[in-house]
Amino acid sequence: MxxxxxxxxxxxxxxxxxxxxxxxxxxxxxxxxxxxxxxxxxxxxxxxxxxxxxxxxxxxxxxxxxxxxxxxxxxxxxxxxxxxxxxxxxxxxxxxxxxxxxxxxxxxxxxxxxxxxxxxxxxxxxxxxxxxxxxxxxxxxxxxxxxxxxxxxxxxxxxxxxxxxxxxxxxxxxxxxxxxxxxxxxxxxxxxxxxxxxxxxxxxxxxxxxxxxxxxxxxxxxARYGAPATAGVGDLSITPLLGFGGRDNELNRAILQLVQRARRHLLLFTPYFNLPGPLRRAIEARIRQGCRVTIIVGDKTANDFYIPVDEAFTTIGALPYLYEANLRRFCKQHQDAVDRGLLDLYLWRHENHSYHLKGLLVDDDYALLTGSNLNPRAWRLDLENGLLIHDPQGRLASQHRAEVDRILQHCRRLDHHRSLESVASYPEPVQRILRRLARTRADRLLNQVL
The missing domain is CATH 3.30.870.10 (Endonuclease Chain A)
Incomplete structure (x- = not known):
């Protein structure tokens, strides 16, 4: 090592x-x-x-x-x-x-x-x-x-x-x-x-x-993974990356560089829509530069913390609604890009199953496989890793397309921020929690540790 x-x-x-x-x-x-x-x-x-x-x-x-x-x-x-x-x-x-x-x-x-x-x-x-x-x-x-x-x-x-x-x-x-x-x-x-x-x-x-x-x-x-440099120019290659802490985090740095180098298309998977500030700003810069950005996230009902309305509610059940509120704000902020097709936001939902996908696909030549949820907690607190695939000849392109097609079978495109439920339509216990968090501005702090 x-x-x-x-x-x-x-x-x-x-x-x-x-x-x-x-x-x-x-x-x-x-x-x-x-x-x-x-x-x-x-x-x-x-x-x-x-x-x-x-x-x-x-x-x-x-x-x-x-x-x-x-x-x-x-x-x-x-x-x-x-x-x-x-x-x-x-x-x-x-x-x-x-x-x-x-x-x-x-x-x-x-x-x-x-x-x-x-x-x-x-x-x-x-x-x-x-x-x-x-x-x-x-x-x-x-x-x-x-x-x-x-x-x-x-x-x-x-x-x-x-x-x-x-x-x-x-x-x-x-x-x-x-x-x-x-x-x-x-x-x-x-x-x-x-x-x-x-x-x-x-x-x-x-x-x-x-x-x-x-x-x-x-x-x-x-700590770093020891990886022999056996790949030549133009070869299909893979690099293991380690991520730990808010400073000098090799995995975080690679994620930001992947986003920044995207020119044609950036596809991002995340289960909890709660992007770290540096990652969100890098994505927004790509949108402004005309790069098409696709984000696939789970519907709130496909979140592993979601509690059906007919079951006893506990405080943890407010989390999917908090993530949906984040997504609603992001969509509203970038509604023009959504309308022009520069930003595609997809919600995954399949019966009572749940969604936990993470990673990136960039311009058909880079792919990141990772366990990182791409949220502030992963960015600063947890020990994470990832595998960076460089595929300049597109040898894995058909497999990536098949993977994305399978995922999109159970997705709907979010065409407007009003397509998401408003806070007023949430269950009353959720409304009370979200109002309390917003009043004390604790929702911002909570987002940093979730």
Missing amino acids: QRLRGRRRILGIGGLPGIALTAEDVRILAGPAEFRSTLLEQIAQARRRIVLAALYLQDDAAGREVLEALHAAKARHPGLQIAVFVDWHRAQRGLIGKAACTGNAALYTEMARRHGPGVPIRGVPVQTREWMGVMHLKGFVIDDCVLYSGASLNDVYLHRGDRYRLDRYHLISSRALADSMAALMTRVLGNSAAVSALDCESRQKTAALRPAIGRFRRQLAT
Whole structure:
């Protein structure tokens, strides 16, 4: 793993080291069901290593299925290296808005007790409090392949049941990429005293980890993926990027440079419409310069925090309405660009399913795969990563078009800001919360940590 000390030379997009690929090395999966089957197939075929990073691995049918598959793979091949990294805080609590419980760590302990050691699950504390930052790295390294998605591991992300949460899914065959991503997880995360076992009865207390967490954060601030520059001019290539903190954030810098270099078309996916200021201003500059911008966001009813009107309301249920209010203001501000076709805003909605897509497509030659929600929290607080694909010959263009076409099947174009519901039509509990936030100007503060 490459670490640079002192002032690091700031590289533009074109100067980043790229790992050479062929078009056959990249496969875009069609949806969450194929993502689940591919993950399980890859685990079953693994012979050398399985290193997984996700926000969480849930105590539900899909989470248990994945854990059982990992233990079965270890039993078949005792020399198989396995490591699972999830967020430390998220693993030790229940779902937001649900009853209190011991969290997913209880499942990990049960599995370890039943199957024995061999599938270590480590909790990564990016901060001492969850609201101050989480481990949001994504990527499953299995032998010489990387299965990359913004999805975590549970029933809805893996479509094990009636509902699914849509994300983006890429299977990339590249030993160099797999080595780079596995090295960062095992050497940086795995060797930190702050990163502790979750699959045991006597877990560390967060308070006891505070000094180690401080050292870990300083290490993350200088960490980078080590990527051999094997791609030549004109080659299809991929570069892993790390993002942490509000300063000298490699992933954030690449996102801004991607937007700024767009000339013909910029396509952005985000699940929560709450763009960081620098990203919003860069997008607005592209619109003014005549670049066509498309943003695909989930309808408020496709937000994972949405509470149907016939169910008991809790405060967290106001979030989708807050995001819709952000979108309404943005659309109103740029209504002329919407009318002229320079700005296309699409809302995704499919029955009772939810939307979790993230990333960028730029001028048919760059694509960013990322777990970052492209919001202020991801920009400043969470540990994020992404894979930057440079495709100057358009070898993956047909796969990208097919992916976008599948997504647009369940989208409607927002042709006017009045097409969105007004605050006056929201449920009364939501109206009260939004009025209180606006009166105290707390909505602006809230947007910075969501």
